[in-house]
Amino acid sequence: MSLPENIREARLQVGLSQEQVAEALGVSRQAVSRWERGASRPSTANLVALATLFHRSVEQLTGRYASSPQVEEGSKRICDRCGRRAVFYGDPGRESAFCSEECRAAYGREMAGIQKHLKWFWAGVIAACALMVGGSFFKAVFPTNCTVGGGMALLGATLVLFPFCTPQTYAKLGLRRASILGRVLGCAVELYGLYILFWG
Incomplete structure (x- = not known):
């Protein structure tokens, strides 16, 4: 397939709109539309950014080769999404591996969602820590169990709503298992x- 077809197909596979791709790359939606129609070509920097966003190699986007290299025999790599045995690498650097094309596409969509909500994760963590630490300065106004319990409940709710794990955890367990563990x-x-808040 040609570069415009590959860009469009990769975007649809990871479940992103043209607006979301444009926002991630810092370009206009019309620029993304022109790339997909073949009216213009992305710059080298934008091509690399597209490949990263779509969890593909530049070669795959440009159509220089169609398939990813297979995981070496005897390797104990697991799928970055589901944790099953990986059968192919998702990038030329061999940092990501998947068991199927469906997992690679789903992984791209899920990682895009995590990146999109990362600001809310950090906002929840900072607010929870501020509530717990702030309570020690205002003991006369607020009971300690209210600030500490409330802060921990807020932190727990943040982890349930926006389960964020380290890349190492994703690599060890897979995205799905790491998200479940986070929740x-x-x-x-x-x-x-809640126990501290009401009974502490």
Whole structure:
């Protein structure tokens, strides 16, 4: 396939609109539309950014080769999304590996969602920490169990709503398992925070 077809297909596979791609790259939606129609070509920097956003190699976008290299025999790589045995690498640097094209596409969509909501994750963590630490300065006004319990409950809710894990955790467990683990830990923190808030 040609570059315009590859860009459009890769965008649809990761579930992004032209507006979302344009926002991620800092270009106009019309520029993305022109790339997909073949009316213009993305610059080298934008081509690399597109490949990164779509979890593909530049070669795959330009159509220089169609398939990703297979995972080496004897390698214990797991799929970056589901945690099953990986069968091919998703990028030329061999940093990401997947068990199927469906997992690669879903991984791209899910990582785009995580990146989109990362600001809310950090806002929740900062607000929870500020509430817990701030409570120690205003003991006369607010009971400690209210500030600490409220802060922990807020932190737990943040972890449940926006489960964020480190890239190392994703590589070890896969995106789905790491997200589930993040949510389970978030529930535990939230329950402990509620216990402190009401009975501490």
